[in-house]
Amino acid sequence: MSATARLPRKRFYRARAHSNPLSDSHFPVPICPSDVDFASHYPQFSGNPMVRFADVGCGFGGLLVALSPLFPDTLIIGMELRDKVTEYVKDRIHGLRPTNPGHYNNISVVRTNSMKYIPNYFHKAQLSKMFFLFPDPHFKEKNHRRRVISPHLLDEYAYVMQLGGILYTVTDVDELGDWMKSCLQNHPLFEPVGEDEITTDPVVKLLTSATEEGQKVARNGGQTFMAIYRRVASKED
Amino acid sequence: MSVIISQNQNPNPWFCTPLSLIDLALRNTYILYMEEVLIEESESGNSCTDEAAPALIAVHPTESSVVVAVGSELRVFDLKGDSAVSPLDELGGPHHSASIRAISFSSDGELFASAGDDKIIKIWKTDSWNCIRTVQSEKKVSAVSISQDSQYVTFADKFGVVWIVSLKEDRDTKAVPILGHYCSIITSMKFSPDGRFIATADRDYKIRITVFPRNALKGAHEIQSFCLGHTDFVSCLAFVCSQDQSKGFVLSGGGDLTVRLWDYISGSLLYTCALDDKAGILEASEIEENDKRAVTDICASSDGSLISVAVQGFNGVMLLSCDLVAKTLSFVKNVSMEKSFIPTSLVLVSSKERLWTVMGASNLTSSDLNNNNQRLLTRVRIISFLQKDPLDSCSRDPALLEDSQVPGGEKLLMQLQGCLDAAAQEAAFAAAAAAVRTSLQNMMIKKQYSVERRELRKRNRNDKKIKS
Numbered sequence: 001m002s003a004t005a006r007l008p009r010k011r012f013y014r015a016r017a018h019s020n021p022l023s024d025s026h027f028p029v030p031i032c033p034s035d036v037d038f039a040s041h042y043p044q045f046s047g048n049p050m051v052r053f054a055d056v057g058c059g060f061g062g063l064l065v066a067l068s069p070l071f072p073d074t075l076i077i078g079m080e081l082r083d084k085v086t087e088y089v090k091d092r093i094h095g096l097r098p099t100n101p102g103h104y105n106n107i108s109v110v111r112t113n114s115m116k117y118i119p120n121y122f123h124k125a126q127l128s129k130m131f132f133l134f135p136d137p138h139f140k141e142k143n144h145r146r147r148v149i150s151p152h153l154l155d156e157y158a159y160v161m162q163l164g165g166i167l168y169t170v171t172d173v174d175e176l177g178d179w180m181k182s183c184l185q186n187h188p189l190f191e192p193v194g195e196d197e198i199t200t201d202p203v204v205k206l207l208t209s210a211t212e213e214g215q216k217v218a219r220n221g222g223q224t225f226m227a228i229y230r231r232v233a234s235k236e237d
Numbered sequence: 238m239s240v241i242i243s244q245n246q247n248p249n250p251w252f253c254t255p256l257s258l259i260d261l262a263l264r265n266t267y268i269l270y271m272e273e274v275l276i277e278e279s280e281s282g283n284s285c286t287d288e289a290a291p292a293l294i295a296v297h298p299t300e301s302s303v304v305v306a307v308g309s310e311l312r313v314f315d316l317k318g319d320s321a322v323s324p325l326d327e328l329g330g331p332h333h334s335a336s337i338r339a340i341s342f343s344s345d346g347e348l349f350a351s352a353g354d355d356k357i358i359k360i361w362k363t364d365s366w367n368c369i370r371t372v373q374s375e376k377k378v379s380a381v382s383i384s385q386d387s388q389y390v391t392f393a394d395k396f397g398v399v400w401i402v403s404l405k406e407d408r409d410t411k412a413v414p415i416l417g418h419y420c421s422i423i424t425s426m427k428f429s430p431d432g433r434f435i436a437t438a439d440r441d442y443k444i445r446i447t448v449f450p451r452n453a454l455k456g457a458h459e460i461q462s463f464c465l466g467h468t469d470f471v472s473c474l475a476f477v478c479s480q481d482q483s484k485g486f487v488l489s490g491g492g493d494l495t496v497r498l499w500d501y502i503s504g505s506l507l508y509t510c511a512l513d514d515k516a517g518i519l520e521a522s523e524i525e526e527n528d529k530r531a532v533t534d535i536c537a538s539s540d541g542s543l544i545s546v547a548v549q550g551f552n553g554v555m556l557l558s559c560d561l562v563a564k565t566l567s568f569v570k571n572v573s574m575e576k577s578f579i580p581t582s583l584v585l586v587s588s589k590e591r592l593w594t595v596m597g598a599s600n601l602t603s604s605d606l607n608n609n610n611q612r613l614l615t616r617v618r619i620i621s622f623l624q625k626d627p628l629d630s631c632s633r634d635p636a637l638l639e640d641s642q643v644p645g646g647e648k649l650l651m652q653l654q655g656c657l658d659a660a661a662q663e664a665a666f667a668a669a670a671a672a673v674r675t676s677l678q679n680m681m682i683k684k685q686y687s688v689e690r691r692e693l694r695k696r697n698r699n700d701k702k703i704k705s
Contacts, residue, residue: 022420024683026691031442032465115419116441119463124504145396145420151456152398152417155447159460188458234459 007095010060013088018136019081021115021146027083029112033123041108042075051075051122055131056114057148059212061089063133064107065096066210070202071106078109079121086111115148122160129203130157130167132180134213137173149180151187158189161231166193169227170207172217177225190229198228289672290336290354291533291581292597292615298346300589302363303645305653306337307613308599311351313366314652316645321652322366330371331357336599339392343383350390352378358392360404372402372412380423385432389453391415393423399437401453415457416447422680425474429485429501430539434461436487436501438471440681444489446501462504469493470681473534477541479561486561488544490532492681496546496557498566510557510566512548531677536583536592543622545592547580549674554580554594554620556635572620572635575660577667580618590622595653598669612655614662619643
């Protein structure tokens with residue numbers, strides 16, 4: 001059997017483009033981080049594996065697959081709210097593992113609402129990178145509270161990130177780009193990553209090239225807007 | 238619901254077209270959906286009409302005054318002056334017009350805050366019971382607290398956002414949001430005794446401990462910890478600290494019928510005390526099987542040696558004790574009260590060794606027909622822990638005070654209860670207890686739908702346009 005035959009095909013995993021983050025959840029939610037069975041997600045990593053990167057709203061998992069060979073010793077988790085999309089990513093990873101022995105063992109996916117349950121998955125200062133790629137723009141002002149980057153939610157992301165950890169955001173929507181940038185800029189626990197550091201960071205290129213959404217934007221010749229910030233100790237004191 | 242309404246207004250295309258197989262399928266779906274709606278209506282029918290708010294009680298730190306909030310009424314009794322007081326708003330602000338959901342004294346007792354479903358927060362001076370500030374909220378308020386330095390008032394709305402008002406600034410300054418629990422109901426909010434942290438508990442099983450910054454108006458962004466372990470909503474919080482004040486702990490109670498002890502600096506769970514098997518609570522409550530019960534209020538002496546707990550369906554108070562060295566909780570005893578008296582709110586006044594309890598609901602009126610001026614009915618009971626033997630500090634024998642022994646006497650009971658013969662109205666209290674319980678359950682427990690029902694709901698989303 002060829003490698004492609006084992007991989008899932010997207011057309012069997014069709015789902016709505018959006019999901020309501022405000023609705024009550026019908027999937028199991030871990031009570032606390034130690035309640036999550038990460039060992040079953042990463043069977044090749046023994047002991048008590050600690051996830052370091054989180055891709056929030058991972059979609060079809062393009063970034064996970066691209067990050068995996070770059071950071072073979074780092075555990076990476078994708079978080080996705082839409083169940084069918086999560087199933088796709090799961091099948092994709094399980095399809096990739098046997099055909100590429102020794103690879104893709106460090107990535108996995110969970111179905112969850114990360115806007116509600118981030119602290120249920122990660123300990124304080126656990127993550128060194130968080131990704132928010134092409135989030136839902138929610139244009140209407142009434143729906144701004146559904147945006148995944150917001151002043152109050154940044155408090156929780158800052159809590160699960162270690163000092164020096166980097167939070168990446170990218171969007172093709174001008175208005176949302178401004179919004180995310182201003183939220184991060186005004187937050188006392190984040191400061192912008194320097195221009196030269198951005199150019200040397202190998203991850204930055206993946207933000208627009210690795211994800212399905214990014215490729216779509218590139219195909220259509222669209223613009224992308226990045227905001228990359230570092231978790232710092234409080235700027236206030 | 239709006240789907241149905243719009244279909245009723247327009248002639249329904251589904252029923253006009255000839256019945257092809259597809260139409261038939263659609264009709265079946267539609268019929269199923271109608272059944273669905275009918276089920277929902279019957280389920281949610283009560284919740285809209287009988288939103289019963291529990292009566293609340295607060296006592297001044299030196300026991301110089303007692304406040305009971307029931308419905309939109311604030312009933313104040315001045316124990317020092319031995320007289321009933323009517324709170325006044327000389328600034329001409331609006332009075333509470335809907336159920337009061339949260340009340341709190343400041344730790345020095347000089348200020349008092351009240352807030353609730355009418356979306357206003359009123360801040361009172363307790364020497365004159367004059368309102369010094371009325372603050373508007375965008376949403377209904379579920380919790381209110383005054384910072385340890387009495388400089389700020391914080392309140393939480395039903396969308397999980399905590400707002401702050403500075404009392405130093407002008408009267409017209411607006412409240413600003415400082416932190417948020419994403420779309421959850423905040424059930425309790427307390428400042429740590431040292432004033433460094435603010436603890437908030439929510440419907441999503443979480444307790445968040447946030448550093449309370451020096452300039453609080455800029456927001457409280459630094460989360461110290463999350464205390465995670467409850468397996469249902471968290472309903473109440475209480476801080477305790479060791480005798481030398483070096484180490485602080487927080488106690489919590491919730492819908493999983495447990496009381497938990499946390500180290501709030503690290504967020505680690507130190508001890509869980511499950512109450513469901515505790516000494517005769519099942520027999521005493523006479524509650525039907527498989528009915529969920531929750532801890533509704535918790536109140537502790539500052540050193541944790543005495544913890545009082547109110548539990549749904551239990552006519553009395555459970556007493557626990559906390560050993561802060563061993564980091565354990567232990568059950569002490571149940572203090573039972575008269576049948577159907579299920580406290581809705583507790584206050585422990587450490588200095589006077591008295592536990593004040595109240596029972597009542599916003600929809601509970603006196604059934605006494607002679608009483609023309611219908612007042613909301615509550616029942617106040619006090620448990621005294623005064624030691625009989627001053628040498629033996631361990632034997633705190635709780636004694637339930639009779640109405641004649643209550644400080645303030647009949648005058649106090651008349652003011653706070655609304656009538657003197659409250660004890661006689663057992664049926665009314667039983668009904669109120671049930672109503673309070675149902676409305677808490679409706680607010681806190683997430684509805685569980687089967688997969689089929691959810692699919693059905695998805696297929697009939699009201700944002701889908703029906704082609705005509």
